[in-house]
Amino acid sequence: MVTGAAPPGRPTAVPGRRPASGPRDAPRARAPPGGRGDFASLPRTEGEVGTFKDNKAAPIHRWFQYPAGFSYRAVEHALDLEGTSEGARVYDPFAGTGTTLVVCKGRGIASIGVEAHPLVARIARTKVSWDVDLEQARSERVRFLRDVRRGGGKDPPLREMPELVLKCYSAPNLRKLLRLRTRLGGVPEELRDLFEVALVGTLRSASAAATGWPYIAPKKRIAEKDAILTFESLLDRCLRDLEGTPVDRRQVDSQVLEGDARHPSVAARSVDLAFTSPPYLNNYDYADRLRLETYFLGMAGSWADISERFRKKLVVSATTQVLRQDGAPEDLVSRAVGPVAPTVAKALAEKVRALSRLRRERTGQKSYDLMVARYFVDMTQALEATRRALRPGSRFVLILGDSAPYGVPIPTEQYLGEIGVGLGFESFKVVPLRARGGKWRSNPQRHHVPLKESWLLLQN
Ligand SMILES: C[S@@+](CC[C@H](N)C(=O)[O-])C[C@H]1O[C@@H](n2cnc3c(N)ncnc32)[C@H](O)[C@@H]1O
Numbered sequence: 001m002v003t004g005a006a007p008p009g010r011p012t013a014v015p016g017r018r019p020a021s022g023p024r025d026a027p028r029a030r031a032p033p034g035g036r037g038d039f040a041s042l043p044r045t046e047g048e049v050g051t052f053k054d055n056k057a058a059p060i061h062r063w064f065q066y067p068a069g070f071s072y073r074a075v076e077h078a079l080d081l082e083g084t085s086e087g088a089r090v091y092d093p094f095a096g097t098g099t100t101l102v103v104c105k106g107r108g109i110a111s112i113g114v115e116a117h118p119l120v121a122r123i124a125r126t127k128v129s130w131d132v133d134l135e136q137a138r139s140e141r142v143r144f145l146r147d148v149r150r151g152g153g154k155d156p157p158l159r160e161m162p163e164l165v166l167k168c169y170s171a172p173n174l175r176k177l178l179r180l181r182t183r184l185g186g187v188p189e190e191l192r193d194l195f196e197v198a199l200v201g202t203l204r205s206a207s208a209a210a211t212g213w214p215y216i217a218p219k220k221r222i223a224e225k226d227a228i229l230t231f232e233s234l235l236d237r238c239l240r241d242l243e244g245t246p247v248d249r250r251q252v253d254s255q256v257l258e259g260d261a262r263h264p265s266v267a268a269r270s271v272d273l274a275f276t277s278p279p280y281l282n283n284y285d286y287a288d289r290l291r292l293e294t295y296f297l298g299m300a301g302s303w304a305d306i307s308e309r310f311r312k313k314l315v316v317s318a319t320t321q322v323l324r325q326d327g328a329p330e331d332l333v334s335r336a337v338g339p340v341a342p343t344v345a346k347a348l349a350e351k352v353r354a355l356s357r358l359r360r361e362r363t364g365q366k367s368y369d370l371m372v373a374r375y376f377v378d379m380t381q382a383l384e385a386t387r388r389a390l391r392p393g394s395r396f397v398l399i400l401g402d403s404a405p406y407g408v409p410i411p412t413e414q415y416l417g418e419i420g421v422g423l424g425f426e427s428f429k430v431v432p433l434r435a436r437g438g439k440w441r442s443n444p445q446r447h448h449v450p451l452k453e454s455w456l457l458l459q460n
Helices: 044-050 053-057 072-082 099-106 118-127 134-150 163-168 171-184 189-205 227-243 291-297 303-309 329-336 342-361 368-389 412-423
Strands: 089-092 110-115 217-221 254-258 271-276 390-401 427-436 451-459
Touching: 053 072, 072 099, 072 271, 072 390, 089 099, 099 110, 099 118, 099 254, 110 118, 118 189, 118 254, 118 291, 134 171, 134 189, 134 227, 163 171, 163 217, 163 291, 171 189, 171 227, 171 291, 189 227, 189 291, 271 368, 291 303, 329 342, 329 368, 342 368, 342 412, 368 390, 368 412, 390 412, 412 427, 412 451
Parallel strands: 089 110, 089 271, 110 254, 271 390
Antiparallel strands: 390 451, 427 451
């Protein structure tokens, strides 16, 4: 059944405005008055809602192509099904680049998000700052581009840039990028983050190396684009998107906290819905994904910097985040999960034992055992902190993928559901969303355990 999906290339809706046609007109699962529609009734063709695909063309969402992002349509569905509307407050504990918050703002719903990566949090904050003086921004744009094109002053020496950055650009284009970066310092504070978002977007678009997400391949050369022209077009797009935001939505309360979802940072019993897509247990190093951006901006210059400044702050979901001296995986699980959900702790102990055994047998010696153990320790804390923020009777809706490191299936959504109940949620439900992992199918190193993405619904 093909319903609901907008054909590629069709202009998408400005947040908060109903398009003349498109996804919103397709038959949808409707919430009964007061909410609680049926997540299982979402059309199958909406299977991309766990990916960033839809956001690439959607105003505001498209400002930064975050590979870890999910579709804004997933948020729309959840708000519709939950009957969440103006007057409510939504919380996203793993806010990423702010997809949940942007959708909420467009609908006049107050929202708060927590994101641990400083650059990602700043991008999210910029995406929900719609109350920009556009006249001032346009005049600044003219001055900015004039200064950058005119050059003058001393260009910063290229040799100080990390090698990865040097490999991505020709010297003249990198000089232009650095001129843009230097001039950013002269932008009035209230506009600086907006200009920075356009510059951050320019980095991958203007590169001479293949910078497709998630990996940068400096050896794979592509046609380089002029950095200043690319910046100009991205900044203009940001300004157009802001112009298209409904005036009555610009002041809607949207807060982004740079913080840690594992600790309470949102007032207790203050939100009506929590909605998120947390890190999946799939060995994806979120800290490393923004290496080009953080190196270029001077936020980091080495693997060690990335570990210290970003990696350590994130929920463990990759082997690059664990050390053998973190402790025995079984002990970690039994201490943190045991008191909350003994059955899950027992099942997890078996899984980590199997993973420890496989680690010793395999040449790569990947610490999947520790990664899995620490993921559930971290996520137990995050579920607890999120439950604390929820009002009684409200729901925590998650989009989650399962995983199978070394071919050992980990039913993440089932375990997290049971842990949630152990923490005091009344009940949980898992609704499958789509199959995933297909692109690795031809890889002979890869396991053949079918993977999926699901909704996990935790009722408070
Ligand atoms: C799957 S992504 C969410 C993406 C988001 N839905 C979006 O559309 O951009 C998970 C996010 O959780 C963040 N994260 C990881 N550990 C965190 C923590 N302890 N507290 C808050 N955020 C964290 C990561 O940096 C990443 O941006």
